[in-house]
Amino acid sequence: MFLIHCPHCQEDRPEIEFAYAGEAHIVRPGPEQQDAMSDAEWSEFMFIRDNVRGEHCERWWHANGCNMFFNAVRNTVSDKFIKTYKIGHKRPSASQIQKWKDAANG
Amino acid sequence: MKFSARSLFANALSGHQNWPEQFPNKEPKSEYDVVIVGAGGHGLGAAYYLAKKYGITNVAVVEKGWLGGGNTGRNTTIIRSNYLFDESAGIYDHAVDLWDGLSQELNYNVMFSKRGVLMLAHNVHDVQSFQRHVHANRLNGVDNKWLTPEECKEFVPILDISQNRRYPVMGGALQQRAGVARHDSVAWGYARAASKLGVDIIQNCMVTGIRRGPDGAVLGVETQKGFIGAKKIGVSAAGNTSVVMEMAGLRFPLESYPLQALVSEPVKPIVPCVIMSNAVHAYISQSDKGELVIGAGTDQYTSYSQRGALHIVEHTLMSICEIFPIFRRMRMLRSWGGIVDVTPDRSPILGKTPVPGLYVNCGWGTGGFKATPGAADMLAYTIAHDAPHKINAPFNLDRFVGGRLIDEAAAAAVAH
Numbered sequence: 001m002f003l004i005h006c007p008h009c010q011e012d013r014p015e016i017e018f019a020y021a022g023e024a025h026i027v028r029p030g031p032e033q034q035d036a037m038s039d040a041e042w043s044e045f046m047f048i049r050d051n052v053r054g055e056h057c058e059r060w061w062h063a064n065g066c067n068m069f070f071n072a073v074r075n076t077v078s079d080k081f082i083k084t085y086k087i088g089h090k091r092p093s094a095s096q097i098q099k100w101k102d103a104a105n106g
Numbered sequence: 107m108k109f110s111a112r113s114l115f116a117n118a119l120s121g122h123q124n125w126p127e128q129f130p131n132k133e134p135k136s137e138y139d140v141v142i143v144g145a146g147g148h149g150l151g152a153a154y155y156l157a158k159k160y161g162i163t164n165v166a167v168v169e170k171g172w173l174g175g176g177n178t179g180r181n182t183t184i185i186r187s188n189y190l191f192d193e194s195a196g197i198y199d200h201a202v203d204l205w206d207g208l209s210q211e212l213n214y215n216v217m218f219s220k221r222g223v224l225m226l227a228h229n230v231h232d233v234q235s236f237q238r239h240v241h242a243n244r245l246n247g248v249d250n251k252w253l254t255p256e257e258c259k260e261f262v263p264i265l266d267i268s269q270n271r272r273y274p275v276m277g278g279a280l281q282q283r284a285g286v287a288r289h290d291s292v293a294w295g296y297a298r299a300a301s302k303l304g305v306d307i308i309q310n311c312m313v314t315g316i317r318r319g320p321d322g323a324v325l326g327v328e329t330q331k332g333f334i335g336a337k338k339i340g341v342s343a344a345g346n347t348s349v350v351m352e353m354a355g356l357r358f359p360l361e362s363y364p365l366q367a368l369v370s371e372p373v374k375p376i377v378p379c380v381i382m383s384n385a386v387h388a389y390i391s392q393s394d395k396g397e398l399v400i401g402a403g404t405d406q407y408t409s410y411s412q413r414g415a416l417h418i419v420e421h422t423l424m425s426i427c428e429i430f431p432i433f434r435r436m437r438m439l440r441s442w443g444g445i446v447d448v449t450p451d452r453s454p455i456l457g458k459t460p461v462p463g464l465y466v467n468c469g470w471g472t473g474g475f476k477a478t479p480g481a482a483d484m485l486a487y488t489i490a491h492d493a494p495h496k497i498n499a500p501f502n503l504d505r506f507v508g509g510r511l512i513d514e515a516a517a518a519a520v521a522h
Contacts, residue, residue, distance in 0.1 A: 001415045020406040043507040047359035047450045051348035079411045
């Protein structure tokens with residue numbers, strides 16, 4: 001079971017308090033974009049996923065806790081969380097993720 | 107060498123010390139007509155059917171680990187075809203047709219045992235939904251019948267059918283033609299039969315890239331053992347399909363999740379068939395060794411780690427003990443995880459890709475083992491003809507753009 005750091009509660013909580021909510025940083029198209037979108041673009045938004053083997057940005061929901069959504073970077077091979085961050089932050093760059101990893105390793 | 111009573115007797119005389127190797131471990135040639143990526147049951151089966159049915163014997167199967175070490179060796183060995191939709195009935199029943207007689211065809215005992223799969227109904231919705239499945243199956247010529255609680259009890263004597271339980275048994279859908287098989291034997295049997303027909307099986311040879319020509323068509327695969335030329339490539343890589351497809355510049359509607367299973371200590375025969383409960387969410391059968399084989403749903407997050415969390419296992423066992431309190435004191439011996447590639451509609455993707463010469467068999471999610479011979483045959487057919495068979499034509503990649511989904515997720519409401 002994971003221990004997940006909720007950036008809202010500011011503490012590590014067990015995984016059973018959380019619900020996984022899929023890949024992060026997928027932006028729902030706005031109303032004016034939607035009219036112009038092709039089937040292929042809709043398919044990309046609805047169904048196509050990076051399914052990263054490695055460092056994956058994903059959304060979690062502290063469903064049985066503060067009830068807030070947040071994002072996380074997790075390595076999908078080791079299952080280790082690198083960092084959790086609040087929604088609204090941009091997708092972290094590779095160098096940002098490396099900095100977080102260096103900080104975690106001291 | 108053919109397995110027979112005679113060869114068994116002859117080898118017994120020499121103390122079983124002189125059995126020949128069943129399939130040679132080959133080094134890659136520089137070029138093949140077809141390279142299959144992934145030596146699980148699906149991939150090895152595809153190589154076998156390419157050689158046997160479609161006359162293409164210059165085939166290699168490349169595998170990053172060892173043969174049958176992925177989901178082929180990690181499932182709960184259940185075989186059934188009682189799916190709701192016509193398309194699913196077509197492909198899963200084709201697989202069950204091939205399971206019949208597979209041991210004889212491969213001259214290798216895959217121990218397919220038609221002991222039946224009983225799906226328990228615990229509420230009015232279950233009853234209606236399963237009866238709908240039974241009717242839909244019968245229209246498609248798929249074996250499935252409705253049992254009353256008393257008939258369920260007769261079939262599975264340890265079942266408690268008293269109606270004052272939290273999850274009373276209100277009936278069940280029984281597919282008598284369904285059952286279990288020995289999963290490792292399926293990989294070994296296909297490998298042995300395929301290599302006898304000239305297929306090279308190359309283990310410890312991870313694919314690191316897909317080389318393409320100026321027209322976009324595939325030229326071959328880059329591997330840990332160097333470049334291997336190929337006119338056609340079939341990818342049957344289960345949980346790692348997204349990774350392989352990215353090498354060809356393709357993004358797929360797949361997510362990879364850990365799915366766990368476990369076995370108990372071996373006991374005398376007590377579970378006569380496969381019993382599934384969607385409402386309580388667990389399934390159980392008993393292996394020929396006597397272990398209870400137990401499984402349920404996936405972990406919630408995507409992962410490639412081939413392991414999952416203990417609370418999922420606990421939850422699964424709570425479900426089993428809810429249905430069968432008799433098992434509360436059983437000790438579990440082993441648990442493990444595999445990585446399953448799940449599509450949005452929980453139906454597979456099996457056919458051509460936008461890249462010429464690249465074919466895919468993926469997205470079987472939590473239910474790929476049962477389809478092994480059928481999926482393998484259809485992948486081989488599609489590669490050989492450069493066009494899908496009518497059985498796998500609906501399972502194309504384009505359905506996620508066109509919208510013709512085969513929504514077994516909604517039909518089953520759970521992992522299947």
